[in-house]
Amino acid sequence: MIYECHVCKLEYLDEDTAKRCQEWCENHNSCNFLIAKQAINKEEMLKQSVTDERFKTLDETK
Numbered sequence: 001m002i003y004e005c006h007v008c009k010l011e012y013l014d015e016d017t018a019k020r021c022q023e024w025c026e027n028h029n030s031c032n033f034l035i036a037k038q039a040i041n042k043e044e045m046l047k048q049s050v051t052d053e054r055f056k057t058l059d060e061t062k
């Protein structure tokens with residue numbers, strides 16, 4: 001079973017992490033890298049500019 005964050009479309013193997021990602025995405029309008037790095041499709045999503053922008057935003061918030 002794969003769980004997807006409906007906001008950023010990252011996919012997770014456990015529902016709990018997917019929910020945390022989705023909550024974060026809805027509240028912060030970006031991805032939490034600590035959550036996103038657990039996504040099973042992150043390599044694929046990083047190639048897509050929309051998600052890439054989100055990851056870039058994270059770097060700037062440090």
Ligand SMILES: [Zn+2]
Pocket residue numbers: 005006007008009010021022025031
């Ligand atoms: Zn997300």
